[in-house]
Amino acid sequence: MADDLTPLAVSALALLVERPMHPYEMAQTLRVRGQDLDVKLRVPSLYHAVERLLRDGHVEEVGVGREGKRPERTTYRLTAAGRAAMETQVVAWLRQPRAEYPVLPVAVGEAHFLSRAQVESVLAERRGAVLAERDTVTRMRDAALDKGVPRRMLLGKEYSLHRLDAELAWIDAILTDLDSGALDWDQPFLTSTPPFTEQDPS
Amino acid sequence: MADDLTPLAVSALALLVERPMHPYEMAQTLRVRGQDLDVKLRVPSLYHAVERLLRDGHVEEVGVGREGKRPERTTYRLTAAGRAAMETQVVAWLRQPRAEYPVLPVAVGEAHFLSRAQVESVLAERRGAVLAERDTVTRMRDAALDKGVPRRMLLGKEYSLHRLDAELAWIDAILTDLDSGALDWDQPFLTSTPPFTEQDPS
């Protein structure tokens, strides 16, 4: 039983539900549909992903075509196993949250190496960038709705908006606390004995 | 100029600010402090990360010790270049959001392959799991505050809480719209001509 599919593999399989394609065409389609905002799309990774799908019987070759005098291309078709594997993976991703590791908490966790002033300035800059992104996403979603794209295709955008709002709220909380001095930035910070665990309860 | 540091590399450098350590000790310290919830910590990756830091002059060997009769261990010390590189990286992460790719939007984006009932049931299950996680994080933060851990060390937890709340709101929105029928789950979905772009504006 071949293991977990990567997000890019799932996107590829989903495209093949519609019709057979060659990898380059998948990449184009994903880009045209804006799905490359949700899935990290790098061409070589896509080719590798398709290779693995082939190896695992999730897709099969449907022919090597020479259309016009373009470079050779291998087209793939979805198998029943591939379809099933994709659905299983989607369900698994929906069913339970998996640990993901955004860098922002790490950065803030080490931000005490910076001066309070620097942190304030840099976070203020970030705040602006996040606001701008929020604006862009809103506009994309609204434009799509106007064009008649069904709501359920835009749920990812709604999620992004929620996340951006959460980030804004959090940045604002930090900036407020930095200003009010509630964040004790200049206190000596513990080195040897972390107070995170009284690890000697014996 | 060596490139971007990985999150794990930054955590390693941050530990070395306190005192020289060997990799295994870094791993233990990160775990004791609960930082392995923010940074993905796998022992082999840590060794590789330290190797790269050594190669790039961010750390130097400070001796191969045999304490007691334990296996040999190589201890590393931070260099000035390493300290600077870490601060630069932290500032870069704070200054601007970088594209990250959570799987949930991808999964929801392909969820139309599932039946409405299945999506509802699976998302309801997820909702419970997210609630439980939110509870756990809250308790961890409160416990740490009680022990006198400074606020600024717990900003990551606050961020997690904001994000979990955002996810809950989003799940609830989907479940509501699925129930009310606002999400037109059973409509025929476009295959050949995506309405995402009228890609013929000529």
Added chain:
DNA sequence: CTCGTTATAGTCCACATGGAGTATTCGACG
């Protein structure tokens, strides 16, 4: 009609990741 540009359709290879394994030592239990 030639020359730089963009689009097509990929491949190469250097690098990063992480499950599983190794080898030694310490501590506890019978």
Added chain:
DNA sequence: CGTCGAATACTCCATGTGGACTATAACGAG
């Protein structure tokens, strides 16, 4: 006092990732 499990401190290698490169064709500007 032997052995069995856990901790210590790594290493191996299969797999995944992605910047840079290749090679051909169509396209437009001079």
